[in-house]
Amino acid sequence: MKKVYVGIIGFGNIGSAVAEFIKKNHQVIAANTGLDLELKKVCDTRQLKIAYPLTHQYTDIINDPEIAVVVEAIGGTVPAKKIILAALNQKKHVVTPNKEVVAKHMKELLAAAAKNKVQLLFEASVGGGIPIIQPIKESLAGNNISQIYGIVNGTTNYILFKMSSEKMEFASALKQAQDKGYAEPNPKADIEGYDAAYKAAILASVAFKAEVNWQAVYREGITGITQEDIQYAKDIGYVVKLLAIAQKVDEKIDIRVHPALLPANHALATVADNYNAIYVKGTPVGPLMFYGQGAGGGPTASAIISDIIASANSKFEIRNSTLKKAKVRNINEVKGKFYIRLEVPDRVGVLAGISKVFAQKKVSIAAVLQKESNGQFVTLIILTDKVVEKNLRAALATMKKLSVVHKIGSVIRLIA
Amino acid sequence: MKKVYVGIIGFGNIGSAVAEFIKKNHQVIAANTGLDLELKKVCDTRQLKIAYPLTHQYTDIINDPEIAVVVEAIGGTVPAKKIILAALNQKKHVVTPNKEVVAKHMKELLAAAAKNKVQLLFEASVGGGIPIIQPIKESLAGNNISQIYGIVNGTTNYILFKMSSEKMEFASALKQAQDKGYAEPNPKADIEGYDAAYKAAILASVAFKAEVNWQAVYREGITGITQEDIQYAKDIGYVVKLLAIAQKVDEKIDIRVHPALLPANHALATVADNYNAIYVKGTPVGPLMFYGQGAGGGPTASAIISDIIASANSKFEIRNSTLKKAKVRNINEVKGKFYIRLEVPDRVGVLAGISKVFAQKKVSIAAVLQKESNGQFVTLIILTDKVVEKNLRAALATMKKLSVVHKIGSVIRLIA
Incomplete structure (x- = not known):
C-alpha cells in the first residue's frame, strides 16, 4: 500500500473535519x-490541543520532504495565495476549498502547478461535497x-426557500439562517452574491477551459427580493432562486449571478433548504x-x-493548463426575459403610457398582470419577451422619470 | 497528441451515437x-452503409493491434460476454453500456481485465449519461x-409520472411510453424490474466493493400499482417511484427493486418524465x-x-479487483414500513378483526384511513410502523383466509 503523508494548513471547521475523516x-x-x-502535520496560528504535531510555521509543512499533499484550509487570499504558491513551488500537490483564491488567481496558480508538475485541485471550492469539478x-x-446553472450558495437558497415555503420576509429568513449558522454575522458575501460569483467564475473556467476574471461576472444579490415577488412568481408557475449562470452563446460566455424566476418544474426548482445543486x-x-x-x-x-486521493494517485495528466482568455459578453448585450414589478397610479391611461415606453425601446411585452390596488397605487407585473438587456434598462430609466410609474419594484430575470 | 484507435462492436442506436460524437x-x-x-473499425452482423470500415467478424477488431479500446454495444449476454472476454484477453480496454452482462458476470469480467492489465469500464450501464460509477x-x-436509492429505469418512471401527473391508468401510460419509444413492444424487462435489478446489482458492487449476485436482488415491478394507490399516496404526502435500493445495514446489504412510497419532499420525488436519478x-x-x-x-x-478517455489515459490504477462476496439480507429479514390497501366488507367488527391479525403477527399499525365505500366493500389504507417483512407477510397470508378481508389490493413499501 502506498503511504501518502498529508499536511493541513489552517485547522478550523474544515481542516479538522479533513483530519477526522482521514482517520475515521x-x-x-x-x-x-x-x-x-x-x-503528518498541522499548521495553525493558534495554540491548539490536537492529536497531531502542530506548527505555527507553514514552511514546516511545505518543506517536509515526506509530505506529498498540502491542504490549504485558511480561506481568503492573504496569506492563502502566497502559501499555495510556495507549496506548489516545493512540488507539493495542493488541495483547497478556497473559492476566493481560486477564482481570483486561478491562472497563476494553475501555471505554478504545471511548472512544478504537481496538481492544484479544488473540488471543494464549488458545491461543497457535490462531485462537480x-x-x-x-x-x-x-x-x-x-x-451551467448553479444553486451554489446554501445561505441564499435557504433564505429564498423559507420566503417561499413559510412566507417569511427576507429579514426574518436571514435572521433564521444566521441563527442556524448558515449565514455569517456579516452576510454580505452570501446575500450580495460574491460567494456565488467566485463559484461561477470557477465553473466557467473549468467547463469552458477559459480564463474568467471573476470581476467580469455580473452580480446581483437577493436583498431586493420581496415576499410579494415570491408570491407573484408562484402565481405564474415560477420559483425565485439565486443562480450562478455560465453559458456559451455564439462563442461568447454569459456569466452572471442574480436572482432568477425558474419554472416550477425545472430540476433546480425543488432544491430545498440550504442544499446546492448544479445543472449542466x-x-x-x-x-x-x-x-x-x-x-x-x-x-x-x-x-x-477525494482530491488528496486524486493528486496522490497522479491520475490526471498534467496537461498544458494555459487557459484562453474568455470572451465575456457584457450584461447589456445579454438577451433574456424579465419579470418587472411596478407600482403605478390607479387611473386610466397608465398602461398605455408604460406600453409606449417599452415599445420605443424595443422591449416587447408578453403579459401584464394587474395585482392589488391600495386605492392610490396598483401593482403591475410585466413579463417581457426575450429582449436585449440594455433596451430594458433604457426603458426602465425613461420610465423612472414618468408620472405613469410611481415606483419600479423588482426586476428579475426569467429562465425560460 | 496521443492517438487512440477505437473499435465498435454492434452498430445500433448506441454504437452509431458513439461514432457520431467521437467525430463531432x-x-x-x-x-x-x-x-x-x-x-477505426465497426463490427456488425448487418450490411450497413457507413463511413467507417465495416467487418462482420468481431475478431477483426479485437485482433487489430492498433485498436486500444473496444466498445461492446451489442447488449444481452450472448455473444456479448464471449466477445468482451476475448477482447480483454487481447489486452484491449473494453467499454460497455451492457448492464445485463455486467450484472451477471462482473466478477469474471473484472478478473479477466485485471489479469490482462486493461480496463473494463461500464459507466453507461447505469443511469445512461449520468456520471455515477x-x-x-x-x-x-x-x-x-x-x-443508494436509484430511479434507474426511465420507462417505469415515465409511467408512474404520467399516472401521477395526468391520472392515467397503468395500461394507458404504458401504451404512451411505447408510442414514445421509451418502452419496448415487450416491456417486461422494464415494468417487472429486471432492468433496474441489474443496475442495483452493479451499483451495490461498485459502492460496497462486493460481489452481488443479481438474482439475490429482491424484485417487484410496477404492474400492480393502480391509480387509486397513486392518489391515496398523494393524500398522505407521498409519491410512488420504482426504486433500486442498495444499503448497508449491520454489515449486511439490503438490495432490492420495488415500487416505494417516497415522501413528496424527498430529492427523488420530483424526478419527472423518463429521467433517472441516483441518490447516494x-x-x-x-x-x-x-x-x-x-x-x-x-x-x-x-x-x-468518457470511459474510452479514462481507459486510454489509463488513469485508474488497476487494482486487485477481487470482490468480496456480499452478505445479502433476505427480503424476509428486512425491516420497513408498509402501505397496504385492503377491500373489506362495510360492516362493524372488520377493523377489530384485522387489527387482531396484525397484532398476533407483531405488525404494529401506525394509521388506518378509511376511503370510499361502494356500499358492499370499503377501501382501507393501513400504514404500518417499522416491521420485519416476514411478519407482515405472515399477517397478510392469515388475512387472506379471513372473511374480514375481501381483497388485498396493493402492498407497497414506504421510504421514511
Missing part, C-alpha cells in the same frame, strides 16, 4: 484506493458543455443535475479527501 | 484530454457509502443526488466516450 475512514479509503493516508473534467470530457447541459449528454450539501465540515472534507 | 466532438475532446480519438469510485472514494448517502458527504437522462443514444454515448 482510513480503512475504507485504503480498500477503495490502495492508499494509506496519514495526516471532477465530473466536468472527466466524466463529461467528451461533451460540448453549453450551459452538454452535447451529447443532455441535461444533468448534481445535488448535495454545499457547505459544512463533512461534505467539504469529502471533496478534499 | 473531436476538437473538444482533444482540448479536454489531449487525446486524438479515431473510430466514476464519481462513486473516485469522487466518493473517501466516503463510507451507506445507502455517504459519510462524511451526506446526501447527494445525480440526475439526468438514463437512456438514449446521446447520453449513453457521453458515458461511453
